[in-house]
Amino acid sequence: MIEKLSPLDIRTLQERVYQQLRDALYQGRFAAGETVTIRNIAAALGTSAMPVREALQRLVAEKALVQLPSRSVTVAPFALEAFTELTRIRMSIEGMATDRAAKYGPASLADTLDAINAEMQMAIASGFTEDVLEANKRFHFAIYEAADMPQLLEIISNLWLRTGPYLGMAYRKGSSVPFSMGITIHSRIIAAIRMRDGRKASQGLALDIWAMARWFKNHHLANGASDPQPAVLSSLE
Template sequence: MNDKVRPIDVTTVQERVYQELRNALFQGRFMPGEVLTIRALAAALGTSPMPVREAIQRLVTENALTQLPNRTFQVTALTLENYDEWIRLRCEVEGYAAQRAALRAPACVCSELRKINKTFERAVEAGDSVGMLQGNQHFHFAVYEAAESDALLKMIGSLWLRFGPVLSFVQNVSGSTEMFRRGATVHERVVAAIERRDAKEARFALALDIRAASSWFRLHHFGSAGASQPQPAPRQGRH
């Protein structure tokens, strides 16, 4: 019988499940504090519980999920107290990735980034909240991959796992379309800086995109208490 069938690569299934759950967190498909069960996720993903269990344990280790006493799991919430700290970290780390991309990315990267941003803009104009979240993530990570640093990608991934669920509020709050429309404009500024090899401006523009969106999310996620928080300032660059 061994010569008739080949063993199934279970690790491939586990990795695909992990990547799907990871992307769902990145794109705000789960709410902060939302409770998840292995059985429900396995049914939604069309897999057995085993790869889901393995993926969830990885996400618990990465502090994206918290294990509860009743064998359920909760999406880790981002509190008002540490919100500003995470924004500052994102501005620094992701801004640095944009800086590296400006110095290292081949010319073809800019045309690809513009295609991604055009797709993002179409989702914005269509009012497609899911498309907006996917397009925003796609653009950002295309920039970060152009930085050619596995260490940076790992750090940024960790930041997005914690921060991504905050984006879920985009689907329930009016005004998000205009916020993302402004984001598409800033994205073009990032691309133009990379195209010119202007590392300082690329870093500034990427941090500006994060900072501008953070004020909107702070107000709508945390309410009036969050609106009074100071804005994190990115490194200054050429305007």
């Protein structure tokens, strides 16, 4: 009986609108600063305004979108200070998750990460940046899930939703993301996890986040004509 039928999508319309918008945002498919209107999206999705407006409000509540004083909703324009602060927060919070994953995670974690890192290296070699980004995300979240702290995981997901668009945006403009350095750092993290050295793993992860942020800043500000960042970790500490 069961195998003759396929499960249905019982999510509410609002939920589906939300997830579609969330994905689009995460992949940077909306331009920063772009304003997003209820009726436009409703028309694009073929729904009424109702589910769209609730999805938008939810995204605003999660800080994935911002609401102007005029009450219209826009994609947050890039702001250096906000980005720097987010990076600092991520280094701390994701570092904490990594510490716990290293100390108390399953013994199989290091092997899982090795496999993902190998896939990432292959993706780099073949040049599919989209796949590289995806593998990088999988690498990080494999660690965070191993920390076995569901609420922390959600906080981290939210932070990625806020930072993600910038990276996607940057590589969409055709820049070669320096992921090869990432591979090396990842290996160091794996080694630390294998030795259950939470401190080293956490520091490695923070370095990974920091290096990516520094690259992004230099790349982004090059187009915006501003000072490149010094290659010293302390500037973010």
